[in-house]
Amino acid sequence: MSAAASPEPGTDRPSLERTSGAFGSTPPGKKPSPPSRLRELLARPLRDPSPILLKELRATFRTPGFVRFLYLTTALLGLAVVGGGATLASGNEAPAEAGRMVFQLFFSLLLAVICLVAPGFAATAITSEREAHTYESLLLSGMTGTRIVLGKLAAYVASIGLVVTAALPIVGVAFLFGGSSPLAVLTGFFWIAMVLVVTVSFGIAISAHVQTTRVAIVVSTFIAIPVAMIMVSMLTAMGEGASSGWGIEVDGPFWFAHAFANRSDQWDTWAFLGFLPLYTFGMPTWFFVASAVAGVVPPSNDRSTALKVWAVAAAIGGAIAVALPPFFLTTPSDSGESAVFISLGAMALVYFFGLVLCNEPPLPPVERSKPGPIARLFSIVGPGASGTLRFTLLLIVLTAFGIPGLACLAHHVAYPHMAIGTSYDQALLAVAIGQSAVAACFAALATTLRLALRNGGAARALSIALFGGAIFAALILAAALDMSALDRLDHQVSPLLALSPIGPAFCAGILSDAGGARQSEHWLMLLVGTVGYGFLAAALWIGVEVRVAAAKRAVAERKARLEAKLAAMTRPASVPEAPSVTVSESESQSEGTGTRTGKGGSDNEGEPQP
């Protein structure tokens, strides 16, 4: 056995400093200048790539199954596209038309392969580490959760990206017929890349929150496939809209590739086929990554800040996306109606914020150092149940007013001659007021349930069930009381329905109708409902604050008790010269009568015990 560090002269044991040198600690040196630091920052990923990326790629490419999958997929894709092309060539289709159809076939098949394979493949990312007992070593290696997740994301995207790259030459079959430009092919691959990133990040997010690989694969695949089918249907429907608006030919789900190639000089093309897809794919990817990071780091760490940053970006992006349609619609009424209904649809975002941000333990992570004034200010909306609920309520109110507000502004900018205070403006105000109260109530309820049940998943499920149940019960009761109540919903909302969680949406719909009757009656019902939900939200919020304050007091008491115990010890708190000897006589003492409100263990999250 050789020693990495020899003993110091005259001693049997080498000093730790000497062993440190042997194992390669960083020698002290001159601090590099900012430009060289920047150069280093940019060059480092190439010179010293993410260890997770390298490890995963090595492991994947040494797996015989992956190589077989690569060959098989490429061969089957090639056969399908060549076979499809041959069939079209023997038919009556014009060559350019056949070329475009081959193009659609190729990208549709590639999309299907990615949607089928990528989520399930990526769903093994974290669970495989857990099952192979390597997860703890990974956490203790000093790598942050973000570094682990981004490394995994890059590795899995690169692995499936290799399948896409291998299939790349097959698209050349489309060029044999003509009708497709290289720009269209590039656009198609750009979309495929975006789908790949979002599906892989989804799989990793599932993997981070699920314990076993089998469950992760099943859950991710079974969610991804229907979502992908819905998205393809929506894309085709959007194509119909673009066909009438832009006068383009829609020949399949990848119609936008040809549309982009043909209209790349138009700014609305960039808005709808550039900004919108980037937002549509980018925000979910960001969310899945933030969610995976939250699932990877221990529960006692700050898991909410990354999700809060995402939520703010999602709210801003959502407001910008909602403000776009008025500029493309031809009539003021179309613009106003779209502003109201798109705002109503965008309100799903505020409920999503409530669901995402409810899963916080009562206490924030232990302060590592004394926070500065800015950090103290942010701690008001920082990690922990009460801080996060304050943040969520603030964000819900700002988003609920911001999205309809910006839609309203866009409507008036697009149509300056429209008077302020029209029915559309009133409806947008109703959306803002009503939805902010209902969504705030929903978020406060989810957080309350989370604290009571100590389980984020159960709290989310129960919150959705309670709200869904309230809506369903209101619909059933309203129909039972008055059979025609549901038929009249386009011009009159019954008080029972108006006071249900879906009431503000119905009222806003009616208020948007300029010729509608009983406007003041609906405003009154909306305001009564808003006040009710507002009070309920405030009561739940106060309940959360009280509960968190009690937990903080208990922790302070526990600390004081520990200090008292340590002070009472006969031996001073220093490293003993010789090991202490204690042999207990019986088990009569120390039955752990403490308040037991420790912060964040990974098993019970250190919450107050029963």
Next chain:
Amino acid sequence: MIRVQHVSHWFGPMQVLRDVSMDVPRGEIFGFIGPNGAGKTTTIRMMATLLEPDDGRVLVDGIDVVEAPSEVRKILGFMPDSFGVYDRITVEEYLDFFAAAHAIPLSQRKKTIDAVMELTELGTLRDRLVAAMSKGMKQRLAIARTLLHDPKVLILDEPANGLDPRARIEMRALIEELQRLGKTIMLSSHILTELSDMCTSVAILEKGKIVASGSVDSIGRGLTPDRGARMRLLAPPEGTERLLGKAPSVIGVERDPDGGYRVQYKGGDEALAEIVTFAVHEGLRIVRLEPDQNDLERIFLEVTKGELQ
């Protein structure tokens, strides 16, 4: 080096640790013993920053594991009882992965890996796939991984578990080598004979409580202040029992069924030496003397009750 102060922990309604306190002195090999389910792994996971105590405090080199886990991780190497390795990469790639994860600069990474491989005698297996290694070699690789960032403290949970006798001996030599390099080593094991040979001090945990801690000898003395020795004499004369009973410090003598004598006495080795001098002076011819050992197995059986929590 490691201080556990009044730590209690619950898993749901079940209390798994009850006011556990112990100190692991710097530079020692410290054995952590207890029956299955006693709470050893829970305690070890707290030291390794993988679990936070519900009550009490754990300090590693003076750093609180709850307040600064990342600082603790920099000075701590942990090998869990059921560790995993990445099968489809080579030994060198495996160590390079963890070296990069520990942010060891690229320029120093190879030197560090070489030093660790030399220490753990893995140099000849550098290019071997991890999947093709024996269990003993994988254990070595896991220890090599924990050494990459040159930690001051090593926590090894059942390091010799499942190893053949040769691999155990090699593992023991490696652990002793690491102690000579100045590391503080805490290890838990069920193989008590190995621990008693290797460890300078131990703590015994049962039902979530420390029932004994300190050096093996001091715990043994604490349990039974009287010591004993077995003595065999060549042709013992009549009245030997009575004669030996008159020796200084002797409190009792019994005849063994095999013809020897069992002598109970107060005091340590000096008292035993005086008894021997007395016996020789009285003309007794001693052919064998076996002082009772404070062996860990005996201590363990004496201080634990074998109850499950």
